[in-house]
Amino acid sequence: MAREFRLRPSPNADEATSESGYSLDRRRFMRYSFNSAAGVITMASLGSIGFASLLMGTKDDGGGNNSISYWVPKGQEATVWYGSKHLDTMKKSDFEGQSQTSTTKMAGAQGVWGGMPVTVVYVPHEENKNSPISSGLPRFQFKDGVDQTGAIIGFGGEMEEDPKWSTLKIHDNIVIIMSRCTHLCCIPGWQLVANDFTADNWLPGGLDSGGNKLFCICHSSRFDPTTIEKNTNINKSTGAAFNYFGIKRTGGPAPVGIPLIPFSVNNDVLEVIDFEAEGVVEILDWYTYCN
Numbered sequence: 259m260a261r262e263f264r265l266r267p268s269p270n271a272d273e274a275t276s277e278s279g280y281s282l283d284r285r286r287f288m289r290y291s292f293n294s295a296a297g298v299i300t301m302a303s304l305g306s307i308g309f310a311s312l313l314m315g316t317k318d319d320g321g322g323n324n325s326i327s328y329w330v331p332k333g334q335e336a337t338v339w340y341g342s343k344h345l346d347t348m349k350k351s352d353f354e355g356q357s358q359t360s361t362t363k364m365a366g367a368q369g370v371w372g373g374m375p376v377t378v379v380y381v382p383h384e385e386n387k388n389s390p391i392s393s394g395l396p397r398f399q400f401k402d403g404v405d406q407t408g409a410i411i412g413f414g415g416e417m418e419e420d421p422k423w424s425t426l427k428i429h430d431n432i433v434i435i436m437s438r439c440t441h442l443c444c445i446p447g448w449q450l451v452a453n454d455f456t457a458d459n460w461l462p463g464g465l466d467s468g469g470n471k472l473f474c475i476c477h478s479s480r481f482d483p484t485t486i487e488k489n490t491n492i493n494k495s496t497g498a499a500f501n502y503f504g505i506k507r508t509g510g511p512a513p514v515g516i517p518l519i520p521f522s523v524n525n526d527v528l529e530v531i532d533f534e535a536e537g538v539v540e541i542l543d544w545y546t547y548c549n
């Protein structure tokens with residue numbers, strides 16, 4: 259039986275009344291989440307500093323396509339490396355090629371899957387993981403994670419060791435991240451604005467210093483896509499707390515990190531894993547912290 263989710267009323271009344279109350283299945287949930295994100299950004303009135311360029315629309319993929327598509331932020335067609343790929347299917351080889359143009363050999367892009375904004379980040383982990391950390395070469399790291407009070411609730415490396423989370427294991431030098439900020443649900447981006455946090459450099463330890471952070475333009479929260487933590491957050495509809503694995507929040511008002519999305523690489527195409535079919539339905543709860 260399809261899993262249903264009860265959500266709070268959407269800021270878009272037309273959308274809310276067109277659905278069956280506020281009880282949504284997965285496909286409609288993803289679309290709802292995406293539209294709400296755009297509404298939050300619109301209300302934030304950030305156009306004066308160009309942040310309206312981050313508004314993202316909805317790709318209706320019919321609910322049966324697990325591939326991820328590029329999403330080119332408005333006005334950035336000429337500045338992002340994937341500017342000519344809007345709504346093209348994301349391929350691993352694209353990121354491998356682009357990574358060769360950077361100092362750190364990292365590459366990232368904004369995308370959309372099932373109506374939900376995502377950020378994809380390539381890190382040359384396999385090439386660098388055995389080099390001394392003092393070499394300063396990027397790789398994924400696992401750290402203890404905290405709740406909103408700062409209390410440690412678990413270790414990011416649990417997802418590598420516990421068979422239950424096997425779909426989340428780091429592979430193919432890539433992480434896919436839900437692109438909703440844990441502060442007020444704006445859409446963080448990878449190198450969409452230029453500052454010290456987004457510059458093409460890397461420091462170990464999940465620190466706020468060093469570049470290549472996901473940067474949320476609404477209130478300047480930062481997230482390190484190379485540092486994986488176990489975190490906790492709250493389902494906005496039910497008030498229930500849940501634990502999840504995600505990238506570390508390093509600074510700004512966001513209280514915790516952002517959840518990972520399990521994926522596979524199928525003939526070079528990035529595809530989200532059907533985590534319900536894999537028997538880990540709680541992963542869907544990880545994406546309920548926004549309206």
Ligand code: FES
Pocket residue numbers: 439440441442443444474475476477478479510511512
């Ligand atoms: S919504 Fe991201 S920092 Fe406020």
